[in-house]
Amino acid sequence: MRTTSPLLHGMRATETITPPHTAAELAALLELLRAQRPRIGTVTIGHSRDAVSAAAAAAFADAWEGEILAVVDWPEEAASWLRPARRFTAGHPDAWVVAGIPLGWAQMSRRLRHSTGWRPTRTFGFASVTRSAALAGPGTLRGLRGAAFDGGTWEIGPGLITFFPPRTGRGPSPDDRAVTAYGPYGDRFRGAGATEAWAPGRGRR
Template sequence: MAAYDDLPSPAPHTETELVALLDLLTAPRPPIATVVVGHSRDAASCASAAAFVEAWCGIGREPALAMVDWPDSAASWLRAAHRFTAEEPDAWVVAAAPLGWAQMSRRLRHSTDWDPRGTL
């Protein structure tokens, strides 16, 4: 982490990105009805996750099964990884700082049955 401490914070999402994400999730195949949303704790990621949930519900979809957040640095991401995978959604949606997400996704792969193919 010391080698990457000076990475810039995530940028706020754009409306175009949000529309593209919704288009991917509402495509006919595979049908996506349920999502779990995960995000790091920086302001841009929190705002992006909240905007997604609002837009998702705004198009008549069920609320997210769970909203899970995590820090960019932690001794372990195990608790967050278990909360992220406790439900069985059709897709996972992530808004996160790259370094925190890299560490979180590593924990997910090593400690849960999470499959990155279902993650946007």
């Protein structure tokens, strides 16, 4: 068992408001989970305690047709995040669904990787959680996937996040992908398809 603390010390939540989720975002998230094989039957939902994250989690719970094992929330600041981490991983769901403010989810995910059997490759998030990638540190969220505000999708990789535009009749094209690098150099978008990735009206960089 690891003995060093996984938590980010000396940091306080400064980004405490996230834009409300959109109908297109929720629909894309549901479609993403339904498309998984083996089929996802049970989920655990996790969210920050702010009203926007709680509303996103509730909307997903109302729309999900499978079984929900638990709905777990966590604070933005805590001594260890160990109690919510254990509740989040109890019951061994097929997948986890997350909505949250960046720093709180970064702290929670670091605790999950350090102290539980949680796997980001079985986790799906609302658009807000992409902002946690750099804070959480290298590899912590690698493999986590989710939906963007415009109904597109994204996947966190090693030092980058790849965004895919909403599905169209012609199908996806490699030229449609947009990649943002995260880490010490901040967020940098390149390629097409980055519009509306984080918030409505943000546009391409």
